[in-house]
Amino acid sequence: xASVTVVGSGASGVHFALTLLRKGHEVRMLDxxxxxxxxxxxxxxxxxxxRGLPDPVEYFLGEDLYxxxxxxxxxxxxxxxxxxxxxxxxxxxLETRNDGFEPxxxxxxxxxAGAWTAGVYPFHDDDLADFPFSFDELEPYYSEVAARIGVxxxxxxxxxxMPLHANLLEPLDLDPHARTLLExxxxxxxxxxxxxxxxxxxxxxxxLPTDREGRRGCDYLGRCLxxxxxxxxxxxxxxxxxxRRYPSFQYEPGVLAEAFEFDESRRIAAVRVRPxxxxxxxxxxxxxxxxxxxxxxxxxxxxxSWLRGMGERIELDGLMDNRQVLVPFVSLSRIGKAxxxxxxxxxxxxxxxxxxxxxxxxxxxxxTLTTAQAHPILQTIPLDLKSATYAFRNVRGALGLVNLNFHxxxxxxxxxxxxxxxxxxxxxxxxxxxxxxxxxxxxxxxxIRYEPAAGEPARIRDAVRRLKRxxxxxxxxxxxxxxxxxxxxxxxxxxGTLPMSGTARSRTVSPECRSHDFENLYVVDxxxxxxxxxxxxxxxxxxxxxxxAEAAF
Amino acid sequence: MESDRGVLDxxxxxxxxxxxxxxxxxxxxxxxxxxxxxxxxxxxxxxxFDGTLLAAARLRWLPLRCVDxxxxxxxxxxxxxxxxxxxxxxxxxxxxxxxxxESPDTDSPVGFILRMLPRGCASVGxxxxxxxxxxxxxxxxxxxxx
Numbered sequence: 195x196a197s198v199t200v201v202g203s204g205a206s207g208v209h210f211a212l213t214l215l216r217k218g219h220e221v222r223m224l225d226x227x228x229x230x231x232x233x234x235x236x237x238x239x240x241x242x243x244x245r246g247l248p249d250p251v252e253y254f255l256g257e258d259l260y261x262x263x264x265x266x267x268x269x270x271x272x273x274x275x276x277x278x279x280x281x282x283x284x285x286x287x288l289e290t291r292n293d294g295f296e297p298x299x300x301x302x303x304x305x306x307a308g309a310w311t312a313g314v315y316p317f318h319d320d321d322l323a324d325f326p327f328s329f330d331e332l333e334p335y336y337s338e339v340a341a342r343i344g345v346x347x348x349x350x351x352x353x354x355x356m357p358l359h360a361n362l363l364e365p366l367d368l369d370p371h372a373r374t375l376l377e378x379x380x381x382x383x384x385x386x387x388x389x390x391x392x393x394x395x396x397x398x399x400x401x402l403p404t405d406r407e408g409r410r411g412c413d414y415l416g417r418c419l420x421x422x423x424x425x426x427x428x429x430x431x432x433x434x435x436x437x438r439r440y441p442s443f444q445y446e447p448g449v450l451a452e453a454f455e456f457d458e459s460r461r462i463a464a465v466r467v468r469p470x471x472x473x474x475x476x477x478x479x480x481x482x483x484x485x486x487x488x489x490x491x492x493x494x495x496x497x498x499s500w501l502r503g504m505g506e507r508i509e510l511d512g513l514m515d516n517r518q519v520l521v522p523f524v525s526l527s528r529i530g531k532a533x534x535x536x537x538x539x540x541x542x543x544x545x546x547x548x549x550x551x552x553x554x555x556x557x558x559x560x561x562t563l564t565t566a567q568a569h570p571i572l573q574t575i576p577l578d579l580k581s582a583t584y585a586f587r588n589v590r591g592a593l594g595l596v597n598l599n600f601h602x603x604x605x606x607x608x609x610x611x612x613x614x615x616x617x618x619x620x621x622x623x624x625x626x627x628x629x630x631x632x633x634x635x636x637x638x639x640x641x642i643r644y645e646p647a648a649g650e651p652a653r654i655r656d657a658v659r660r661l662k663r664x665x666x667x668x669x670x671x672x673x674x675x676x677x678x679x680x681x682x683x684x685x686x687x688x689x690g691t692l693p694m695s696g697t698a699r700s701r702t703v704s705p706e707c708r709s710h711d712f713e714n715l716y717v718v719d720x721x722x723x724x725x726x727x728x729x730x731x732x733x734x735x736x737x738x739x740x741x742x743a744e745a746a747f
Numbered sequence: 748m749e750s751d752r753g754v755l756d757x758x759x760x761x762x763x764x765x766x767x768x769x770x771x772x773x774x775x776x777x778x779x780x781x782x783x784x785x786x787x788x789x790x791x792x793x794x795x796f797d798g799t800l801l802a803a804a805r806l807r808w809l810p811l812r813c814v815d816x817x818x819x820x821x822x823x824x825x826x827x828x829x830x831x832x833x834x835x836x837x838x839x840x841x842x843x844x845x846x847x848x849e850s851p852d853t854d855s856p857v858g859f860i861l862r863m864l865p866r867g868c869a870s871v872g873x874x875x876x877x878x879x880x881x882x883x884x885x886x887x888x889x890x891x892x893x
Contacts, residue, residue: 241849251778253840255837255840257785258785258786259785259786259833263836264824264829264832265829265832266823266824527856529855529856529859530851530853530854530855530856530858530859531854532850567839567840568835569835569839573823573828576819577816577870578812578816579765579766579815579819579828579832580766580812581863581869583766584866585863585866586848587848587849587851588851588852589859590849590851
C-alpha cells in the first residue's frame with residue numbers, strides 16, 4: 195500500500211506528490227484524468243494554422259462548433275477553444291444546485307490549471323495574516339516551485355504587492371501594444387501612483403522565456419489561448435509526467451473519489467472510487483489520504499464521507515472566490531496599426547490598485563487581445579456586422595482587456611452542502627447504512643450558496659472609476675457600457691471551506707493541513723486557505739502543497 | 748433536403764458577400780451547411796419576428812443591412828444575427844478570408860475616423876429605414892397570421 199494516496203492531479207496534487215516522491219515515499223494518485231488531444235502542428239503560428247491546416251474551422255471552432263460564441267453570451271469577450279474543452283468536461287452524475295454562484299469543475303489530467311493564464315503572484319505578509327505562517331516561512335517553497343515550473347518576472351513597481359523570491363527568470367518579450375502601455379506608464383508614473391494609487395509592472399508568469407530542462411522556451415506562436423503546443427507555458431500535466439517517471443508513483447486515472455471510509459477512532463481506512471465511465475464503486479485502502487481535488491470537489495468528498503460515516507448532513511461554510519470585472523479598452527494611438535500575431539497572448543502587464551487596507555488591494559491583469567476570436571467581439575459592437583467587421587480589423591491591434599480581481603474573505607453565508615438524495619425523507623442512518631463502506635443510497639447534488647459581501651458594488655465602482663482614469667492617462671478609451679462584472683465562480687479561484695486553524699476545531703485543518711476531524715487526512719488544495727487575496731492563488735497552492743509535504747511527512 | 752441545402756448555400760453566399768464583399772467559397776458553404784446539423788438551434792426561429800427578419804434579409808443587400816442593424820438593437824438573439832455571427836466565425840477561421848478580420852486598411856486614428864464616418868452614417872440610416880419598414884411589416888404579418 196502506498197504511504198500516501200492523493201486525490202486529484204491539479205496544481206496542488208502534483209507538487210504535493212512530487213515532493214513526497216523526492217523524499218522517498220510511495221505515492222498513489224487517484225484521478226478522473228480526462229485528457230486532451232496532442233497539439234497539432236506544434237511549430238506553426240496561429241495564422242499559419244489558418245492557412246495550412248486541412249480544416250482550420252474544425253480546429254478553431256470544433257467539429258460541433260463548440261467554440262462558437264453566439265449573441266447573449268453574457269458579456270464574455272472570448273470563447274473557450276475546443277482544444278481545451280476537456281478541461282471542463284465532466285462525467286455524469288456530478289450536478290450541483292447553485293445560488294449566486296456559477297461553479298466550474300475540472301476532471302482533467304492536470305486539473306483546472308490546464309486552462310489557466312499562468313499568472314503567479316506570491317502572497318505577502320498582509321495577505322497571509324490569517325494563515326499560520328508568514329511570507330518568510332513560505333518563501334523557500336515559492337522559490338522551489340519557481341525552480342520547478344519556470345517563473346518570469348522582475349523587481350518593479352508591483353513588488354510592493356508581490357514580494358520577490360528566488361529563481362525568477364527574465365521576463366518574456368513584450369508585444370508592441372504592451373510595450374507602448376508600459377512606456378506610457380513609466381512616463382506618467384508619478385501622477386498615476388499618487389492620484390490613483392495605481393502601480394503597473396510586468397506580470398509574473400509561468401512561461402519559459404528560453405529552453406530549460408527539456409522544455410522549450412516560448413516561440414511566440416500566438417497560440418497561448420489555444421493551448422501552448424510546446425509546453426513553454428506551464429501546466430500541472432508537466433509535473434504529473436515527472437511524477438510518473440518515479441517507480442514509487444502509482445497513477446490511477448479514470449476513477450472518481452466518492453468518499454472515504456473511517457473507523458470509530460476516525461482513522462481513514464479506504465477511499466471509495468467509481469469509474470468515470472460508470473459502474474459500481476470500489477474501495478482503495480489508504481494509509482494517509484490527501485485531498486487535492488480542488489475546493490468544491492474536495493468539499494463534495496468530505497461532505498459525502500461525513501454523511502455516510504456519521505449519518506449527519508453537514509455544511510461547509512466560508513466558500514471564497516475572486517470577483518472579476520472585465521474592462522475592455524482601446525489604445526487610441528494604435529488604431530490602424532497591424533497587430534503582431536506572433537506574440538505572447540496572455541497578460542504581459544499587471545496592475546495593482548491600492549485601497550485603504552493593504553491586503554484588500556485590487557489586482558488587474560492587462561491582456562492585449564490579439565489572436566482571440568473576433569466574432570464574440572464583433573457582435574458587441576453597436577453597429578451592423580459589416581461595419582463592425584470593418585471597425586474591428588482597424589482597431590484589433592489597439593484592443594486590450596483589464597481583468598480586475600477583488601479579494602474575498604470567509605463568511606458563513608457562503609456555504610457548500612449536499613441536498614437530500616434519492617431516498618428523500620429517509621433518515622440519515624437509513625441513507626448511509628453504517629461506516630464500513632460499500633455502495634449505498636447516494637446523497638443528492640451538491641448545493642452551493644454564495645452571497646457577495648456588503649459594499650461590493652461600491653468597491654467595484656471605485657476600482658473601475660480609478661482604472662478608467664489610469665487608462666485615460668495611458669491614452670486608452672473605455673467604451674461606455676462595455677464593463678462586465680463576471681458572475682461569482684467565473685474566476686475559479688475557489689477556497690476556504692476547510693481552513694487552516696491553530697485551534698483544533700471541527701471542519702478545519704492544522705497548520706500542516708492535517709484534518710482536525712480525521713487523523714490521517716490532509717487537505718492540500720485551496721480548501722485550506724483562510725483568506726483569498728485578489729491575486730491568482732495557483733502559485734500559492736503549489737507552494738503550500740510543497741510546504742505541507744515537507745512538514746508533515 | 749437538396750432544396751434545403753440550396754437555400755442554405757444561397758443564404759451563405761449572400762451573407763458572405765455582405766460581410767466581406769466576396770462570395771463564399773465551397774469550404775465556407777460546406778461549414779455553413781454542417782452547422783445545421785451541429786447546432787440545429789441556430790436555424791430554428793424563436794419568435795415570429797425572426798421569420799420577418801429572415802424573409803427581409805433574403806431579399807437584397809440593403810434590406811439585409813437594415814435587418815442586421817435593427818436586430819442588433821431590438822433583437823440581438825434573433826435568428827438572422829445568430830446566422831450572421833456564424834458566418835463571421837467561419838470566415839475568420841477560413842484560409843481565404845481570415846485576413847479580412849485582421850488587416851487594417853488605414854494607418855492612423857484620423858484616417859480611421861474619416862473612413863468610419865460614412866459607414867457609421869450608413870448604419871444609422873439602415874437602422875432608421877429598417878425600423879420604418881420592418882416594424883409595420885412585422886405587425887402586418889402578425890395581423891395576417893403569416
